[in-house]
Amino acid sequence: MREIGFSDVDDIARGAGILGTGGGGDPYLGKLLAEAAITRHGPVTVVTIEEVPPDAVVVPVAMLGAPTVSQEKLPNGTETLTALRALEDATGVAATHVVPIEIGGMNSLIPLALAAETGLPVVDGDAMGRAFPEAQMVLPTLAGIPTSPMAVADDKGNTMVLRTASNLWAERIARAACVATGCSVFTADTMMTGAQLPDGLVAGTITLAQRLGAAVRTARAAHTDPADAVAALVEGVRLATGKVVDVHRATTGGFARGTATIAGTGTELRLSFQNEYLLAERDGDPVATTPDLICVLETDTGEPVTTETMRYGNRVTVLGIPTDPRWTTPAGLRLVGPRYFGYDLDYRPLAQPQEN
Amino acid sequence: MRVGIDVGGTNTDAVLVAGRRAEEVRVVAAVKTPTTSDVTAGVVTAIGALLRDAPAGFHPDEITAVMIGTTHFTNAVVQARDLTPTAVIRLGLPATAALPPLTGWPDRLRTAVGDRVHLCRGGYEYDGSELSSLEPAELRRIAGGLAAAGVRSVAVSSVFAPVNGAMEQEAAEILRAEVPGLRVSCSHEFGRIGLLERENATVLNAALVDLADRLADALTAALAEAGITAPLLLSQNDGTLMDIEHCRRFPAATFASGPTNSMRGAGFLSGVADCAVIDVGGTTTDVGILAGGFPREAPAITDIAGIRTNWRMPDVLSLGIGGGSRVRHFSDGERTTVGPDSVGYRIDTNALVFGGDTLTLTDVAVAAGLARVGTTTALVRRFDDTRARAVLAEVNERIADAVDRMRVSPEPLPVVLVGGGSVVLPDVLPGLPDVRRPAHADVANAIGAAIAKVGGELDRVVRVSDDTRAAVLAEARAEAIARAESAGARPGSVEIVEIDEVPLAYLPGGATRVRVKAVGDLDLDRVPVGVPRA
Numbered sequence: 001m002r003e004i005g006f007s008d009v010d011d012i013a014r015g016a017g018i019l020g021t022g023g024g025g026d027p028y029l030g031k032l033l034a035e036a037a038i039t040r041h042g043p044v045t046v047v048t049i050e051e052v053p054p055d056a057v058v059v060p061v062a063m064l065g066a067p068t069v070s071q072e073k074l075p076n077g078t079e080t081l082t083a084l085r086a087l088e089d090a091t092g093v094a095a096t097h098v099v100p101i102e103i104g105g106m107n108s109l110i111p112l113a114l115a116a117e118t119g120l121p122v123v124d125g126d127a128m129g130r131a132f133p134e135a136q137m138v139l140p141t142l143a144g145i146p147t148s149p150m151a152v153a154d155d156k157g158n159t160m161v162l163r164t165a166s167n168l169w170a171e172r173i174a175r176a177a178c179v180a181t182g183c184s185v186f187t188a189d190t191m192m193t194g195a196q197l198p199d200g201l202v203a204g205t206i207t208l209a210q211r212l213g214a215a216v217r218t219a220r221a222a223h224t225d226p227a228d229a230v231a232a233l234v235e236g237v238r239l240a241t242g243k244v245v246d247v248h249r250a251t252t253g254g255f256a257r258g259t260a261t262i263a264g265t266g267t268e269l270r271l272s273f274q275n276e277y278l279l280a281e282r283d284g285d286p287v288a289t290t291p292d293l294i295c296v297l298e299t300d301t302g303e304p305v306t307t308e309t310m311r312y313g314n315r316v317t318v319l320g321i322p323t324d325p326r327w328t329t330p331a332g333l334r335l336v337g338p339r340y341f342g343y344d345l346d347y348r349p350l351a352q353p354q355e356n
Numbered sequence: 357m358r359v360g361i362d363v364g365g366t367n368t369d370a371v372l373v374a375g376r377r378a379e380e381v382r383v384v385a386a387v388k389t390p391t392t393s394d395v396t397a398g399v400v401t402a403i404g405a406l407l408r409d410a411p412a413g414f415h416p417d418e419i420t421a422v423m424i425g426t427t428h429f430t431n432a433v434v435q436a437r438d439l440t441p442t443a444v445i446r447l448g449l450p451a452t453a454a455l456p457p458l459t460g461w462p463d464r465l466r467t468a469v470g471d472r473v474h475l476c477r478g479g480y481e482y483d484g485s486e487l488s489s490l491e492p493a494e495l496r497r498i499a500g501g502l503a504a505a506g507v508r509s510v511a512v513s514s515v516f517a518p519v520n521g522a523m524e525q526e527a528a529e530i531l532r533a534e535v536p537g538l539r540v541s542c543s544h545e546f547g548r549i550g551l552l553e554r555e556n557a558t559v560l561n562a563a564l565v566d567l568a569d570r571l572a573d574a575l576t577a578a579l580a581e582a583g584i585t586a587p588l589l590l591s592q593n594d595g596t597l598m599d600i601e602h603c604r605r606f607p608a609a610t611f612a613s614g615p616t617n618s619m620r621g622a623g624f625l626s627g628v629a630d631c632a633v634i635d636v637g638g639t640t641t642d643v644g645i646l647a648g649g650f651p652r653e654a655p656a657i658t659d660i661a662g663i664r665t666n667w668r669m670p671d672v673l674s675l676g677i678g679g680g681s682r683v684r685h686f687s688d689g690e691r692t693t694v695g696p697d698s699v700g701y702r703i704d705t706n707a708l709v710f711g712g713d714t715l716t717l718t719d720v721a722v723a724a725g726l727a728r729v730g731t732t733t734a735l736v737r738r739f740d741d742t743r744a745r746a747v748l749a750e751v752n753e754r755i756a757d758a759v760d761r762m763r764v765s766p767e768p769l770p771v772v773l774v775g776g777g778s779v780v781l782p783d784v785l786p787g788l789p790d791v792r793r794p795a796h797a798d799v800a801n802a803i804g805a806a807i808a809k810v811g812g813e814l815d816r817v818v819r820v821s822d823d824t825r826a827a828v829l830a831e832a833r834a835e836a837i838a839r840a841e842s843a844g845a846r847p848g849s850v851e852i853v854e855i856d857e858v859p860l861a862y863l864p865g866g867a868t869r870v871r872v873k874a875v876g877d878l879d880l881d882r883v884p885v886g887v888p889r890a
Binding site for chain 1: 450454479483488549761869
């Protein structure tokens with residue numbers, strides 16, 4: 001058990017940006033929300049999975065919607081708590097802990113704000129170990145833990161509780177409700193007992209995000225390589241360091257897809273992205289594929305480069321980070337492997353570092 | 357003839373240019389004078405010097421317009437002085453309450469603007485439907501409080517104002533009806549999606565309106581005193597102009613006009629509309645990219661005195677290298693360093709070649725036989741020119757690397773050198789064979805002010821499908837052109853210089869963010885002539 005105070009949030013946000021693999025929404029808003037809540041209510045208690053009693057009631061809370069909308073229509077601040085209370089009413093069970101649904105991007109910080117407000121402890125972990133674009137792409141889906149019942153609350157006081165036939169239906173119906181109320185809602189769902197957490201969560205990812213953020217900050221201050229500092233913490237493989245020499249974006253089937261080419265010493269790395277970076281190919285040969293994490297950092301500063309801010313001339317370092325092993329099982333790959341995202345190739349384990 | 361003036365941190369530069377159309381423009385006179393703490397006095401001095409430098413027989417009556425670029429308003433924000441107490445009224449409830457206005461502001465500036473924030477009902481959804489209805493009674497109550505507290509300037513923001521600004525306008529009318537003379541700045545007039553950042557820019561603007569009035573009055577009076585009756589215009593950060601009356605309402609639009617003017621001036625002087633511009637000053641070197649004659653804009657968030665805004669700003673990479681940069685460890689065994697500190701404007705007295713005792717980058721350039729300025733003293737002559745060339749080569753590498761970072765394609769890119777410190781750079785930079793050094797490069801910023809155009813811009817989220825795309829874009833272009841014309845561009849001269857379409861993640865129905873920018877020639881017949889207000 002430990003506490004997270006105001007001054008810890010910045011590192012967590014930076015680390016969450018890295019683990020967002022190019023997507024997950026700008027952690028800046030999440031950081032402001034968490035900082036405001038901690039200022040008002042005091043620090044947050046964080047517990048490890050082992051410290052959670054088997055009969056505990058753990059609820060992931062998150063924002064669901066369009067990042068562009070959330071930059072403009074800021075939250076009211078009561079949505080997450082409203083969603084949590086609606087879920088408690090529907091199930092007749094009170095939450096004892098909250099937890100992030102994803103550690104990548106803005107959603108890593110939403111539970112911290114709620115924890116500060118309610119005094120509930122946060123479990124150190126998340127249900128993806130990174131960021132993914134859809135609600136059913138969580139380890140609980142693999143573990144047979146339902147998203148349903150799922151509570152959704154908007155800024156206007158609309159609340160709904162969905163009881164869905166599958167986790168994919170939860171994503172589809174919640175997404176439709178989200179669009180109907182203005183593309184920014186907050187959710188509480190996938191209620192788990194303490195005993196289910198080892199199956200439903202990747203352990204220790206809040207602490208990991210904080211350590212990554214701190215490592216980048218320290219490396220920058222010491223003028224050492226931030227990407228090395230990141231790689232050392234996560235068994236990361238340096239896939240390329242170089243300059244972005246081409247970025248191509250196109251809209252197909254309602255999704256913004258694109259590619260970026262990074263020219264390094266003697267080789268070229270081509271990244272394919274949708275909301276997140278999903279595929280890295282070196283000279284035509286896949287060297288990293290989803291669900292492994294493909295993280296792009298500014299070489300000088302270690303700041304994460306998102307798929308939206310990727311542009312020609314950026315000096316970047318691309319790291320491949322091994323995903324949680326449950327994602328590379330056949331069932332995991334059906335949910336989040338390259339083919340789900342429309343790429344015609346199978347998952348390949350991360351290539352080993354190149355000899356220099 | 358037009359007068360262009362750039363009030364910089366160190367120098368106030370002024371030029372007199374002839375020619376009504378861009379292709380006919382030529383420089384008739386150019387002067388450099390020191391900037392004074394009283395901006396107006398510096399401008400008066402510069403105009404006086406310019407008139408003396410003008411060809412014999414020139415009369416101030418021949419001046420058709422005076423364009424001024426100034427850092428006055430940026431400095432006021434950075435120093436948190438001369439700011440008007442301002443209230444912020446946000447239309448967004450029931451949403452947005454979690455992060456009220458002025459969130460993330462440094463305490464010093466929050467206090468300087470008065471720290472008055474109000475959250476009200478109102479605003480729109482991304483598709484333009486109402487988030488909630490405006491409540492006039494709520495606004496009247498707030499207005500009563502403002503009047504009682506003596507607050508005379510207000511920033512009004514609303515959720516998705518770039519999609520629809522009507523509610524902000526309605527709120528402004530209600531407030532003004534309650535508090536006569538109240539100054540209202542509305543966020544939809546500041547463009548961009550991103551509530552906190554757009555609101556921040558609006559608050560900065562609202563806090564500058566009194567200073568804008570004082571500057572407008574003083575400059576107008578100063579011109580009258582110099583016998584100039586021509587209209588007075590100010591440079592905006594995107595390289596377009598606003599007349600002095602407009603500036604009273606939108607002073608924040610002048611932020612970062614200095615680098616913009618310098619880049620536009622460089623493009624004009626060299627005749628290259630697409631190039632990299634390297635502006636070497638006394639302390640820093642600014643590198644920017646000119647595309648179609650206008651500076652490329654910074655991607656998203658820009659920081660002004662610690663406040664996040666999404667203001668349209670030129671994308672500039674600043675390096676701590678200038679003509680006055682101090683050079684250390686030149687002759688001893690250690691690694692030679694250049695900058696980031698500088699003798700700045702004291703280069704004329706402190707550099708070795710000017711009889712001073714400080715080794716600067718300019719001295720090294722003289723020692724290397726590259727620059728011929730000042731006096732090559734015995735001390736400088738004794739320098740090892742191999743070493744001098746090695747130091748300069750490293751400086752060249754750093755500057756060339758900055759250009760390489762800024763460029764957007766591997767295509768060959770001409771480079772234009774401007775600024776007083778550009779004597780330290782050679783005619784060829786690593787990887788950049790086409791380096792140009794136009795005449796009048798030392799006053800490029802004042803020339804940029806003199807040749808500025810008038811613009812109109814639009815930034816909104818629209819629904820685009822394959823069937824409607826052409827029509828939607830045509831409508832956006834027409835609106836940007838209409839905005840440029842209403843800002844004072846001559847009808848028929850306006851062209852689209854930038855169009856940007858970004859499909860938005862997770863939004864239905866082909867929601868796309870469209871940004872269009874149009875510019876045209878200033879229509880001098882339609883610019884009101886400033887009249888001193890007492």
